Amino acid sequence: MADGRLVGDKMSHASESAAAGKPRPLARGSIRAVILALLFSAAASGVLAVQGGDTSVGQQLFQKNCIGCHTIGGGTLVGPDLQGVTERRDQQWLVSWIENPDQVRASGDPIAQQLDQQFPVKMPNLGLTRAQAEQIVAYLAAQSGAAPAASPAAAALLAGDVVHGKDLFTGNARFSAGGPACIACHSAGGVGALGGGQLGPDLTLSINKFGEAGLDGFLTNPPTQTMSAVWTGHALTPQERADLRAFLAQAAVSGRPTNTVVQLALLAIAGTALLLGLAQVIWRNRLRAVRRTMVTAARR
Amino acid sequence: MDIRAQVSMVFHLDKCIGCHTCSLACKNIWTDRKGAEYMWWNNVETKPGTGYPTLWEDQEKYKGGWEVVNEGGKPRARLKLQGRFGALANIFYNPYLPSVDDYYEPWTYDYANLLDAPEGDDQPTARAVSQITGKYIDTIEAGPNWDDDLGGSTIYAANDPNLAGLNEAERAELAELQRVVFFYLPRICNHCLNAGCVAACPAGAIYKRGEDGIVLISQEKCRGWRMCISGCPYKKTYYNWHTGKSEKCILCFPRLESGQPPACFHSCVGRIRYLGVLLYDADRIEEAISVPNQELVEAQRSIIQDPFDPKIIQAARDGGVSDAMLDAAQKSPVYKFVKLWKLALPLHAEFRTLPMLFYVPPMLPVLARVTGDGNYEVAGAADHSLAPLLSSLDRARVPLRYMANLFAAGNEEVVREVYRKLFAVRLHSRSQQVGDVPADEVQRALEIGKTTPEEAGAIFRLTARPTYQERFLVPPLHREEAIEQTISPYKERSETGFGFLETPERRW
The missing domain is CATH 1.10.760.10 (Cytochrome c-like domain)
Incomplete structure (x- = not known):
């Protein structure tokens, strides 16, 4: 050992x-x-x-x-x-x-x-x-063959604070063990119009994917290589995990994943283009190029 | 009755030689600035022609001035451009603006190249450089008086909106090379009684000064919506692309307030310009602009009041017009030309803004004409001195119709009367100076011209030999008194001198 x-x-x-x-x-x-x-x-x-x-x-x-x-x-x-x-x-x-x-x-x-x-x-x-x-x-x-061992899922999950969870996510509050703020690599609904980092996946719907217990387990001991490398030695406290869970649970309900924000922006651009086109049609009789038109017509 | 004073103007077109000295005097004083290069607060146009900006008289395009609509059986004048809701809808996008191409792209020349060009095989040239973009212009396509440069052209002269109502033969005759004829039309802001620019301004930045009727744009209030540019049918407000505000002729009010005539008046070589005060009844403005086109000139004359009438004088005093102003109104040359002699006419009265700049129509092109055999027939030089009075007005080189379109909202009779009187004066003066016109013919001419020897003498004197003081009757404007009507003199007193652009402030 x-x-x-x-x-x-x-x-x-x-x-x-x-x-x-x-x-x-x-x-x-x-x-x-x-x-x-x-x-x-x-x-x-x-x-x-x-x-x-x-x-x-x-x-x-x-x-x-x-x-x-x-x-x-x-x-x-x-x-x-x-x-x-x-x-x-x-x-x-x-x-x-x-x-x-x-x-x-x-x-x-x-x-x-x-x-x-x-x-x-x-x-x-x-x-x-x-x-x-x-x-x-x-x-x-x-x-x-052994009896079921105690597991994170079996342990009662702490109740989290959504606001503090958001602060932890966005970096307004620091993790006690000094890990980086989630927003550095991840985005989630509700963190603002610009979203967060694009390196890791969007976490808006992560709670649906992992479940409360799963997410807690994930955060306790991040299994993926990148997360593991970043978080080794900076373990989250149970309360921090609970807060983040609470925030992500709320984001899944009320927030919008970043890609829908992009869709919305595209929709807005298309709408603007449509309005501009409409303005061209509505004001097609506006005054333009009086002298040039006159000269062209006279030369014809 | 609401009698007010208006500093008004008369331009005697027979005397205009088209030298543009007025334009340059104005340019050098007021519009030789960044963003104002293309502006000519005073410009001189060649007629027939399309003017500056191109086709400014065509309100189907520019939507300037007023139109009369029938509202519940009663005629009512409304702004042709738009009402309140239209103004709101178009506030960020005024669709009836002339572009800089419709004025012209202002340019200068690369003079430095004449001195600095390296030695080469060719003579160095000064190429045209745009004053807006700073780039070379290969082909200059328009200028501030393009009509003059292309007098009688088939493009510009042929498209003159005032040719409306002329038949093909008359148009062809005007353009015929040997008969090509043109005259000059100097234009400044008309300082209208019912100004379209004032009515169109959404910011309330344009106002008419109470004591003298000068129309001004407040550079502090102007928000650059540019509705005034569409609203003014004479296109005499201009947008400064550098400051983002509109500007217009200020009738050189700083000069007027120090007793001098405006720069364009002062510098006029042909001495065609007259300046004086008119009294008018502001209560009757609406009535005067609601009449049919044919009656517009007479309606405008009718609201101009007699400065010698005791009732008018009393009403004017009650309204706050100073005695000095009344005195100036009594000596005003403009009052004589417009109201007494009825020789000066407003330009395009059909725009219904009641312009306060009047024109004595030019006689020269009316009188000389080319006969069938190609010879000039100069009226008055032949035996029949009365011929022009009796017949040739209708065979004039520039048809009366054209003059009526310009100066009488299409009413030929108004213009005909003016020409008859002008010719009677000419005949009378010739009989006085040269003595070769039989007395009975002079008598007959005066009858046809509806004038008297005394009046004809006075007209001749003010036309041909006026003194500087007779031409320019600048009233003492007493700006300080005018200010006191709206601002307490004690407040005015505390605002020292010219005021501060930036209030001094202790910074330590």
Whole structure:
């Protein structure tokens, strides 16, 4: 378990320094060696875990990557309830699916197609290694027979404050852990005429897509790569999640997605053009070019 | 009875030589500014011609002036342009505006090139440069007096709206090369009694000064709606594209207030211009503009009042007209030309704005004509001195019909009477100066012209040999007294001197 932890930390450390563009005074070869060693140890521990029944690494990975969308015996959220999944599905398939769902999809797998149709959000690529996927599957197998664990869905959801939720969304109020305001990447109905960022999807109808519990889970532990990268280390408090949920729930009812604003603008432009055309017709007898018309007529 | 004073004008067209000195005097003083390059508050047109802006007399196009409608069996004058609702509907979009092309694109010449051009094979030239865009103009298509440059042309002269009612033969005769004839028509703002521009202004920025009747546009109140430009049938308000406000002839009121005649009057080489005060009855304006076209000239004469009548004088005093103004009205040359002698006529009375600039129609083109064998027949030079009086008016080079369209709202009889009197005066004066006209013929001429030797003498004197003081009877305007009628003198006193554009303010 310590190994698995280490892997994550070291890797993120290495990628951070690379992303920051500040080369450390560490030889490139030695970094590669460390990474390889760690990977190997992680894979070895993963295999051991699967064989030996130690599922704590898998549990941690599950907590980190999966509970945004899935429960074990807690009911369906955005993704299916994973109670007994190791019995429903072939384990090797599960490992492949968790490791790289895109590849499975590309191979034309019928189960993948069915899942994609059945659930609102497609299984994302979480960037896990095969070893980590195996750890998770091992954990799932161990949990399948166990009593339902406590899950976000089961816990009572806090009531949120719409106004504060909007403030958090637009950045008028700061997140206590210092994450960026949602509006930097997302738009939602009710944040103003210009909308928000276009990098991420429009969140106006997100509550309908995820459901209250699903959204809470998503925000607790954002599963997508981008969100995960941004929010690691800046976890939202339960109250902040509740406020954002409340705001998005209201946006879904009263707000307008940004693309309808665009439609409205296009409609306005078309209306203006129509009115201008109409004015041309109504005032077609207006005075124009007296001298020029006279000269042209006289020369004819 | 509401007697008011109006500074009025007479232009004697027989004396106009079309030199444009008046236009340049005005241009140099008032409109030599950015945005005003195309404006000619005073312009001189060549008639027959389409004028400036092109076809300004054609109100079917420009919708200027007033029209009489029958309202419940009673004639009522209303603005041809639009009523209140029309003004509201068109406030952001006045559809009857002349474009700058209908005036002309003002230009100057690239004179610097004459001095600075590099050495080359060709003589350097000064190309025309637009004063609006600053770009070179390859072909100048119109100018402020294009009719003069193209006198008698088949494009401009042939399209003169005043030719209405002339038959094909008469039109062809006018355009025939040997007979081509034209005369000049100097125009400034008429300072009308029933001004179309004032009525059309949605901002209430145009007003007629109480003491002298000068029509002015407040540059503070003007919002640039440009309804006045359509509303004025004489197209004598102009839009300044730089300031976004409209401007017009101010009758040089700063000069008038210091006792001088307006610059165009002062500079007139032919001494054709007369300035003086008329008294009129403001209560009868509506009545005077509601009569049929044929009676318009007489109706306008009838509201001009006799400044010697004690009742009129009393009413004028009651209305606040100063004694100095009354004195000026009694000496006014305009009163003589318009009311006493009935020689001066309003331009286009059918626009029903009651213009206060009157014209003595030109006689010259009426008298000389070309006979069938191609020779000039000059009336008065032949044995039959009375011939023009008896017959040739109807065979004139410029048909009476044309003059009637210009000066008498189509009533030929009014113009005919003017010409008869003018010719009688000419014959009488010739008998006095040269002595070659038999006395009985002079007597006969005076009878036909409905005048007397005394009157003919006075007309001759004011026409041919007037002094500066006789031509320009500028009343002492006493602006300070006029102001006191609406503003307390104590308030006026505290507003020091010329006032402040920016009030001084302590900034520390």
